[in-house]
Amino acid sequence: MSDCESYVDATHPRFLKKLVAMHSGLKIALVQLAVGPDKAKNVAAAVQEIHKAKEKGAQLVALPECFNSPYGTEFFEEYAEEVPAGETSRALSRAAAEAGVCVVGGTVPERCGDRLYNTCAVWDPSGKLLAQHRKLHLFDIDIPNKITFKESDVLSPGDKITTFEFNGIKIGIGICYDLRFGEMAHIMAQEGCALQIYPGAFNMTTGPLHWELLARARACDTQAWVALVSPARAPPGAAYRAWGHSLLADPWAAVPHALGPAPGTLHATIDLNVVEEVRSQIPIRRQRRTDVYDTIKKSK
Numbered sequence: 001m002s003d004c005e006s007y008v009d010a011t012h013p014r015f016l017k018k019l020v021a022m023h024s025g026l027k028i029a030l031v032q033l034a035v036g037p038d039k040a041k042n043v044a045a046a047v048q049e050i051h052k053a054k055e056k057g058a059q060l061v062a063l064p065e066c067f068n069s070p071y072g073t074e075f076f077e078e079y080a081e082e083v084p085a086g087e088t089s090r091a092l093s094r095a096a097a098e099a100g101v102c103v104v105g106g107t108v109p110e111r112c113g114d115r116l117y118n119t120c121a122v123w124d125p126s127g128k129l130l131a132q133h134r135k136l137h138l139f140d141i142d143i144p145n146k147i148t149f150k151e152s153d154v155l156s157p158g159d160k161i162t163t164f165e166f167n168g169i170k171i172g173i174g175i176c177y178d179l180r181f182g183e184m185a186h187i188m189a190q191e192g193c194a195l196q197i198y199p200g201a202f203n204m205t206t207g208p209l210h211w212e213l214l215a216r217a218r219a220c221d222t223q224a225w226v227a228l229v230s231p232a233r234a235p236p237g238a239a240y241r242a243w244g245h246s247l248l249a250d251p252w253a254a255v256p257h258a259l260g261p262a263p264g265t266l267h268a269t270i271d272l273n274v275v276e277e278v279r280s281q282i283p284i285r286r287q288r289r290t291d292v293y294d295t296i297k298k299s300k
């Protein structure tokens, strides 16, 4: 293990301070893609945006939830592929290696045996699979006359929390509905994550109320950077209209960067100094009263 890795893995503020001193910031790009029914076109557009982001200096490029397929339970079977053997995985792995960037590959419907998952694969700058997260909390909601969605009709849930390390920063991955579960973000922070990335596709009912609120809540609770990456909003009449508004919340829970509903790419730098600053000035991480409460219990 390199010095850098050992600092990142440690949650003690002393280790974070040393890492901050060594680190010059991670340049990220969040790509808000317009997604249509043509899978090859969707994947080609993603690859093109990865190269463009690299040209603008990005070291890590993140794509949205369901970027190779329309978002709907009726599409998942048809668009599903194996990860990492499928064509979308191969295209992203190649793009990561050619551009020399880390690619957080949004999500694709993944086929594994007779099961389907909603899966994010992460590729390192040599094109190697760095991490694979399967949506842990499936999007099953019913808001009468607004939106009813039941991913569990066709998808299986993942069963683990996913973190990886890139350029000296530990990063946690969640997918869309996972953002609503604070315990998951809390565990990522406890494991040393300074950044959480959520490919997500909130909708026109929950998006206006909850999208930014939840990003800021997770950033505030965990005193970490939180990035949300959405597909662009589809035109009126589309079966599912994503809210858009990809954004980055900082560890103070401010939102220094956000897009609107249209396609676009958000460029920003993840500065570990801000994580260190918030965590030392508001030291909630060592003020938790776990002698009185234990909020995380495994259910049987």
Ligand SMILES: NC(=O)CC(=O)C(=O)O
Pocket (backbone or CB within 6 Å): 138, 139, 175, 176, 177, 178, 180, 201, 202, 203, 206, 207, 210
């Ligand atoms: N699409 C999702 O997984 C989540 C969502 O839209 C919401 O929580 O609202």
